[in-house]
Amino acid sequence: xxxxxxxxxxxxxxxxxxxxxxxxxxxxxxxxxxxxxxxxxxxxxxxxxxxxxxxxxxxxxxxxxxxxxxxxxxxxxxxxxxxxxxxxxxxxxxxxxxxxxxxxxxxxxxxxxxxxxxxxxxxxxxxxxxxxxxxxxxxxxxxxxxxxxxxxxxxxxxxxxxxxxxxxxxxxxxxxxxxxxxxxxxxxxxxxxxxxxxxxxxxxxxxxxxxxxxxxxxxxxxxxxxxxxxxxxxxxxxxxxxxxxxxxxxxxxxxxxxxxxxxxxxxxxxxxxxxxxxxxxxxxxxxxxxxxxxxxxxxxxxxxxxxxxxxxxxxxxxxxxxxxxxxxxxxxxxxxxxxxxxxxxxxxxxxxxxxxxxxxxxxxxxxxxxxx
Amino acid sequence: xxxxxxxxxxxxxxxxxxxxxxxxxxxxxxxxxxxxxxxxxxxxxxxxxxxxxxxxxxxxxxxxxxxxxxxxxxxxxxxxxxxxxxxxxxxxxxxxxxxxxxxxxxxxxxxxxxxxxxxxxxxxxxxxxxxxxxxxxxxxxxxxxxxxxxxxxxxxxxxxxxxxxxxxxxxxxxxxxxxxxxxxxxxxxxxxxxxxxxxxxxxxxxxxxxxxxxxxxxxxxxxxxxxxxxxxxxxxxxxxxxxxxxxxxxxxxxxxxxxxxxxxxxxxxxxxxxxxxxxxxxxxxxxxxxxxxxxxxxxxxxxxxxxxxxxxxxxxxxxxxxxxxxxxxxxxxxxxxxxxxxxxxxxxxxxxxxxxxxxxxxxxxxxxxxxx
Numbered sequence: 238x239x240x241x242x243x244x245x246x247x248x249x250x251x252x253x254x255x256x257x258x259x260x261x262x263x264x265x266x267x268x269x270x271x272x273x274x275x276x277x278x279x280x281x282x283x284x285x286x287x288x289x290x291x292x293x294x295x296x297x298x299x300x301x302x303x304x305x306x307x308x309x310x311x312x313x314x315x316x317x318x319x320x321x322x323x324x325x326x327x328x329x330x331x332x333x334x335x336x337x338x339x340x341x342x343x344x345x346x347x348x349x350x351x352x353x354x355x356x357x358x359x360x361x362x363x364x365x366x367x368x369x370x371x372x373x374x375x376x377x378x379x380x381x382x383x384x385x386x387x388x389x390x391x392x393x394x395x396x397x398x399x400x401x402x403x404x405x406x407x408x409x410x411x412x413x414x415x416x417x418x419x420x421x422x423x424x425x426x427x428x429x430x431x432x433x434x435x436x437x438x439x440x441x442x443x444x445x446x447x448x449x450x451x452x453x454x455x456x457x458x459x460x461x462x463x464x465x466x467x468x469x470x471x472x473x474x475x476x477x478x479x480x481x482x483x484x485x486x487x488x489x490x491x492x493x494x495x496x497x498x499x500x501x502x503x504x505x506x507x508x509x510x511x512x513x514x515x516x517x518x519x520x521x522x523x524x525x526x527x528x529x530x531x532x533x534x535x536x537x538x539x540x541x542x543x544x545x546x547x548x549x550x551x552x553x554x555x556x557x558x559x560x561x562x563x564x565x566x567x568x569x570x571x572x573x574x575x576x577x578x579x580x581x582x583x584x585x586x587x588x589x590x591x592x593x594x595x596x597x598x599x600x601x602x603x604x605x606x607x608x609x
Numbered sequence: 610x611x612x613x614x615x616x617x618x619x620x621x622x623x624x625x626x627x628x629x630x631x632x633x634x635x636x637x638x639x640x641x642x643x644x645x646x647x648x649x650x651x652x653x654x655x656x657x658x659x660x661x662x663x664x665x666x667x668x669x670x671x672x673x674x675x676x677x678x679x680x681x682x683x684x685x686x687x688x689x690x691x692x693x694x695x696x697x698x699x700x701x702x703x704x705x706x707x708x709x710x711x712x713x714x715x716x717x718x719x720x721x722x723x724x725x726x727x728x729x730x731x732x733x734x735x736x737x738x739x740x741x742x743x744x745x746x747x748x749x750x751x752x753x754x755x756x757x758x759x760x761x762x763x764x765x766x767x768x769x770x771x772x773x774x775x776x777x778x779x780x781x782x783x784x785x786x787x788x789x790x791x792x793x794x795x796x797x798x799x800x801x802x803x804x805x806x807x808x809x810x811x812x813x814x815x816x817x818x819x820x821x822x823x824x825x826x827x828x829x830x831x832x833x834x835x836x837x838x839x840x841x842x843x844x845x846x847x848x849x850x851x852x853x854x855x856x857x858x859x860x861x862x863x864x865x866x867x868x869x870x871x872x873x874x875x876x877x878x879x880x881x882x883x884x885x886x887x888x889x890x891x892x893x894x895x896x897x898x899x900x901x902x903x904x905x906x907x908x909x910x911x912x913x914x915x916x917x918x919x920x921x922x923x924x925x926x927x928x929x930x931x932x933x934x935x936x937x938x939x940x941x942x943x944x945x946x947x948x949x950x951x952x953x954x955x956x957x958x959x960x961x962x963x964x965x966x967x968x969x970x971x972x973x974x975x976x977x978x979x980x981x
Contacts, residue, residue, distance in 0.1 A: 262863075305861065341833075440641070
């Protein structure tokens with residue numbers, strides 16, 4: 238027979254989950270109530286309002302999906318795409334590749350725009366792909382590539398798509414609340430995120446927002462959405478504006494408590510203050526890493542303040558270093574993903590983890606481990 | 610600006626979520642760690658073992674999916690079915706209809722076996738459907754229909770399918786841990802459940818198990834699984850036996866803590882003891898309801914002890930009664946679903962909610978509200 242699990246108290250500075258505050262953990266542990274309880278329905282309205290604030294949007298269909306960010310990505314594609322459609326997909330890291338998988342599993346065609354892992358998406362290549370594929374329905378790209386630590390210019394990419402009459406799908410899993418993300422001002426159509434990055438809530442929920450154009454595309458589909466669980470035509474009946482809150486599935490009630498609390502914390506701090514905090518802490522970390530002789534992998538203008546890709550120094554063992562950081566300092570940093578495995582570490586400064594205490598812990602731990 | 614949400618302390622006697630114990634809530638609120646942390650990987654192994662115990666199976670691929678029971682249903686269908694396949698689907702309530710939706714969205718054909726809502730699935734009709742559709746790949750049915758409170762004979766239905774060389778998909782969302790469910794002895798192939806019913810854990814996770822035959826069907830598919838998020842070929846890389854724990858998506862870490870704790874509680878009580886508790890408490894509730902003149906809707910041999918469908922007495926207002934139970938007694942009972950809306954209430958005695966205290970609360974609340 239086994240026994241209760243008592244997790245160690247880690248300092249989470251990988252690519253997510255980030256440190257979850259005691260305040261959010263406490264919110265998550267309040268008594269479970271029913272997903273159709275009037276009190277819960279009231280909370281749902283407040284969560285929607287707070288997500289609109291975080292996404293900088295007035296989109297009515299702005300909700301938390303009951304599954305992780307990967308399901309948010311899938312929801313975006315299966316709802317917008319129908320068999321035979323074409324989507325232009327930008328890839329400059331792992332998650333663009335996952336987008337391609339999603340497009341193809343919808344019976345649609347993915348036209349790929351490739352950039353080097355570690356570079357931003359090149360708008361000129363995107364413009365050329367749009368010109369060559371004027372009938373493409375969707376342009377999809379990752380705003381903040383979690384696998385490389387690179388920001389792309391979401392505003393410019395959305396403008397290119399809008400000018401061509403295309404819908405956009407924007408992966409904001411790592412960007413939401415960490416860097417500026419103006420869904421309405423930039424004209425993005427479907428934008429999804431995760432709760433375990435710069436919101437520092439429990440992992441497992443995907444905030445997502447749909448523009449009026451996206452909703453129109455979804456409600457006028459010829460084919461049913463291939464996923465029943467992610468079919469927004471059905472989910473709108475539970476989460477939609479003025480909806481009857483019709484039963485669709487059982488919402489993850491306690492995870493919504495946690496998300497609500499983390500969004501309150503964001504509202505109290507303010508979006509601009511959160512962006513400034515992420516930026517300033519990144520600057521402090523980068524300076525300390527430079528003092529240790531550690532080099533950042535991404536060119537300065539495109540660095541994500543919340544996810545710092547660091548070149549592994551010549552002669553240092555990737556896994557052994559991370560194991561020692563974990564064992565001796567309770568510090569989690571991320572490994573490289575995909576073709577960057579073994580070449581880079583990823584140091585997250587996301588949400589609650591973006592704090593001077595974490596920077597100090599991280600720098601002293603690296604100093605000790607790299608010296609030995 | 611909004612403020613922290615403090616939920617009321619309900620007594621949850623609807624169709625789920627059920628009462629979550631303080632012990633499980635406390636487990637869920639322990640510090641979040643990474644989904645690839647060695648400590649978490651150890652916990653994953655223990656959760657798998659405990660789920661095998663609960664499902665009464667030695668299936669290696671027995672895991673918690675990172676989404677609610679409806680996603681468990683979808684995972685079963687999208688992994689087993691390919692375009693052009695045929696599935697025989699039994700419907701005697703809401704969830705058989707949802708199965709049909711899932712089959713059709715896979716590009717497969719659903720042959721429906723219909724029974725009256727409130728009756729069990731009729732094995733003779735199933736035998737006839739199997740005889741008429743010898744090339745069907747899958748037989749799918751609901752073990753414990755949450756919408757009607759009816760048990761079907763899962764053992765017999767699995768035997769019919771096995772004899773014809775078909776795979777079975779068994780919805781055990783409401784049955785797991787509440788009534789006997791012998792995955793191996795009955796020869797069921799894909800069986801999924803939810804955490805918010807008789808396990809009394811947080812809503813949002815779908816325990817699921819796959820037989821060796823099911824795994825063989827999945828690994829030898831001609832078409833990719835249409836859902837990337839639910840593709841078991843990929844999920845096996847994270848949860849599978851001897852897997853490298855390759856990153857697929859970020860697991861809902863704290864919800865897994867909660868599930869682990871609820872499974873420990875089940876192991877400590879013992880499966881047979883849990884079944885007996887559910888049975889005895891059902892008997893006590895039924896007796897008390899009879900004293901109040903309330904009639905159970907389901908014939909005695911097929912009643913689910915964990916979900917009691919009660920006929921709404923002539924002249925009593927459905928919504929007004931439930932509102933008073935909630936407002937004056939903090940008691941949640943379920944409304945009727947689908948064609949039973951307005952005709953029945955559903956009183957759950959699931960997991961931690963299956964307790965004498967709840968029965969007493971429920972009976973005195975109904976007595977007071979119905980008398981006025």
